[in-house]
Amino acid sequence: MKMSRGNMFSGSSIVARSLKVTRATYGVVAIVNAAVAANAMVALGRIGLVGQAVLVSVVFVSVALTAMAVCTDIFNRSSQTVANLRSIGATTGILSYALMFSVLFYGLGGAALGAFAGVGLSAGFGAGLAALPLLIDVLAVVAASCAATAAGVYLGVRAPWRS
Amino acid sequence: MAQLGVLKPPTRKLDYDKFSIVLEHVRKSYGASEVYSDLHFQLLRGTFVALMGPIGSGKTTMVNLFAGLERPTAGTIVVQGEDITKMDTDALAAFRAKTIGLVPQAQTLVPELTIYENLELPLYFAKVDADARRRRVDEVLDRVGIRGDSDRVVGSLSVGERQMASFARALVADPPILLLDEPTEALDPLMSDVVLGLLRGDNMTVGKTIFVTTHDKRVADLARRTLRVNKKIP
Numbered sequence: 001m002k003m004s005r006g007n008m009f010s011g012s013s014i015v016a017r018s019l020k021v022t023r024a025t026y027g028v029v030a031i032v033n034a035a036v037a038a039n040a041m042v043a044l045g046r047i048g049l050v051g052q053a054v055l056v057s058v059v060f061v062s063v064a065l066t067a068m069a070v071c072t073d074i075f076n077r078s079s080q081t082v083a084n085l086r087s088i089g090a091t092t093g094i095l096s097y098a099l100m101f102s103v104l105f106y107g108l109g110g111a112a113l114g115a116f117a118g119v120g121l122s123a124g125f126g127a128g129l130a131a132l133p134l135l136i137d138v139l140a141v142v143a144a145s146c147a148a149t150a151a152g153v154y155l156g157v158r159a160p161w162r163s
Numbered sequence: 164m165a166q167l168g169v170l171k172p173p174t175r176k177l178d179y180d181k182f183s184i185v186l187e188h189v190r191k192s193y194g195a196s197e198v199y200s201d202l203h204f205q206l207l208r209g210t211f212v213a214l215m216g217p218i219g220s221g222k223t224t225m226v227n228l229f230a231g232l233e234r235p236t237a238g239t240i241v242v243q244g245e246d247i248t249k250m251d252t253d254a255l256a257a258f259r260a261k262t263i264g265l266v267p268q269a270q271t272l273v274p275e276l277t278i279y280e281n282l283e284l285p286l287y288f289a290k291v292d293a294d295a296r297r298r299r300v301d302e303v304l305d306r307v308g309i310r311g312d313s314d315r316v317v318g319s320l321s322v323g324e325r326q327m328a329s330f331a332r333a334l335v336a337d338p339p340i341l342l343l344d345e346p347t348e349a350l351d352p353l354m355s356d357v358v359l360g361l362l363r364g365d366n367m368t369v370g371k372t373i374f375v376t377t378h379d380k381r382v383a384d385l386a387r388r389t390l391r392v393n394k395k396i397p
Binding site: 010011012014015017018020081084085086087088089090091092093094 | 230232252253256257259260261265267271272273275276280283284285287288289293296332336
């Protein structure tokens with residue numbers, strides 16, 4: 001992948017590539033987020049308020065665990081690179097930001113696509129589609145996915161890189 | 164040549180602002196193997212000092228101690244007036260980004276990235292904005308003479324070419340201190356001449372504090388002072 005020189009995101013993209021974060025990594029995050037969001041959207045229209053709260057929690061935990069596992073894997077594959085980057089000035093904050101920024105971007109994309117796919121599936125299954133509740137459900141699922149991705153990345157990188 | 168072993172503790176309190184690097188009562192050991200027992204060392208700002216000695220005599224350990232890549236077992240290391248032995252890992256990394264240009268003996272460039280991208284990393288870590296990064300990287304690539312190779316992936320370079328890229332990376336953030344561990348070891352005569360030219364007093368290196376470990380007499384001859392360690396570590 002050829003990087004454009006000097007654009008505002010190039011620094012964090014270069015760090016992410018240094019850590020061997022590939023398109024496949026982003027793909028895993030996006031697909032898991034999309035799948036969880038789509039299923040959640042279909043289910044949310046068919047259950048009550050308590051059930052919805054439980055479901056959003058399940059979305060959060062599933063996505064967070066996935067993001068955490070992905071980041072732990074990145075760390076395990078790149079521990080020598082992390083040490084090398086530290087020797088030229090990389091702090092935990094910079095490394096975490098680079099990973100957070102790139103993974104979150106694809107996580108958000110996947111969750112948004114999955115949520116809208118879920119709306120389509122719900123319509124296909126004959127569920128009633130009231131605009132406002134639907135919008136709230138989409139926002140809740142996407143927000144839960146993003147927050148969970150961020151939490152997972154944080155947990156996945158913070159502890160091992162500090163040591 | 165001065166002998167490293169005869170360096171004595173200062174008789175009065177040092178003015179740390181005059182020195183780039185000060186070691187006081189430094190002890191470094193790996194298990195039962197003691198590299199330094201009670202080392203005192205001062206490196207004046209803006210001087211060029213070379214350290215020579217046999218393989219396994221602790222030269223790389225000294226560079227790593229100066230850079231904060233290794234912690235001393237005991238003692239104090241002050242770099243540019245800051246006690247780096249009291250810094251945590253992140254504070255040390257941020258300090259290195261602005262203070263130290265390092266050419267380590269082991270290869271530490273990122274092999275998946277191009278030379279250009281490798282040179283951009285220290286500037287990104289030092290929080291230099293994108294336009295200034297581009298200008299500075301281009302300037303250093305020109306000066307070191309590897310502009311034509313800047314888009315080559317480091318993994319495809321020869322050992323000598325990597326060493327030149329590593330040298331360029333050490334210069335790119337314009338740090339006040341350069342620590343070079345055997346900088347000409349893997350270089351052919353032409354590349355060595357470029358490095359020697361830069362060390363001889365080029366705009367890129369003038370006024371900097373330079374500490375170099377070397378077996379190359381031509382490098383040592385450029386230094387204002389040459390230290391020698393004679394013993395191998397048991």
